Amino acid sequence: MVQLLKVHGSENQFFIFDQTQLDQQLTDEELSKLGIKLCDPKNNILNGADGVLVVNNATDNALAQMRVINADGSEAKMCGNGLRTVSRYLSEKFNETDFKIQTIGADLEVKKSADLADGVPAFSVQIKPISFAAKDLPFSYKNMAEMINEKVPEFLPDQTFTSIAVPNPHLISFLDKINEKELGELGKYLNSPNEYFPEGVNVSFAEILGKNKLFVQTYERGVGFTNACGTGMSATSLAFAMLHPNDFDETEDISVYNPGGMVKTHVTLGNTKEEANIHLIGNATFTDTLDISEADFHKLDFDKFDIKSTGEEAKYQAFVNDFVK
CATH class of the missing domain: 3.10.310.10 (Diaminopimelate Epimerase; Chain A, domain 1)
Known part of the structure; x- marks a missing residue:
């Protein structure tokens, strides 16, 4: 059996x-x-x-x-x-x-x-290795060696994008308000044959809700819309810590809300981007x-x-x- x-x-x-x-x-x-x-x-x-x-x-x-x-x-x-x-x-x-x-x-x-609550067991897991290199995602755009907070009008004209492999490839954009239709269209496009991400990519849109507080929604490679993507929330947390230092406190966990609930992440920045340490904590x-x-x-x-x-x-x-x- x-x-x-x-x-x-x-x-x-x-x-x-x-x-x-x-x-x-x-x-x-x-x-x-x-x-x-x-x-x-x-x-x-x-x-x-x-x-x-x-x-x-x-x-x-x-x-x-x-x-x-x-x-x-x-x-x-x-x-x-x-x-x-x-x-x-x-x-x-x-x-x-x-x-x-x-x-x-x-x-x-x-x-x-x-436990997060009575009968809700939780585990903390390490997320690595981390890479920003185009060859590791892989991606190709204007001969960029890495993509960090860059405008890519071919994706969406008014947004900036950051690419991180953890080691799954992720494309991340921070917005005042997530447009689910645009997320779905971009995710589907970049996970069909395209010139930018030949192996596809997980696409996450994120809203900053406050100090160490995010909402993240992901279109997942090989899946489509999902209630939550652990590596997506982890990569987004790292991008948040790097790009929005005024909203980030390294001594505290980050609360990451998602359509399926909530997790915690803990990000410690290193001497280089790749030396950052990420832990994902959740049910x-x-x-x-x-x-x-x-x-x-x-x-x-x-x-x-x-x-x-x-x-x-x-x-x-x-x-x-x-x-x-």
């Missing part, structure tokens, strides 16, 4: 799949097909998801490895919201509270944090378990499976209503 977990960080929805429980592990092609099958809401598997988080044995000294399969079957280098939920899964599996998880870009430090909510036979799982036959609710979603929604709004 195979058990999947339906989870979320700030309502960024995922399935966690622990490959180590299988007698025969999936190939990369099979993982891609699994992501497409599970995430499509039309398949009526717990309303789909934004991605599948695959747990493997680590190939180094980390506790385990995490891979991120997007809803379209592509693979992301990292996922901050997803990493929190995998951190909780591994914490409970191995009875550890402070450890490292291997990702494509780096081994990342994670640790259990104080790691398990909403359901899904049990299926390994034979049916390998065939992607989800006609017969057992689902049990954990009851945690009601507690998360109570937190959102009481502490966020």
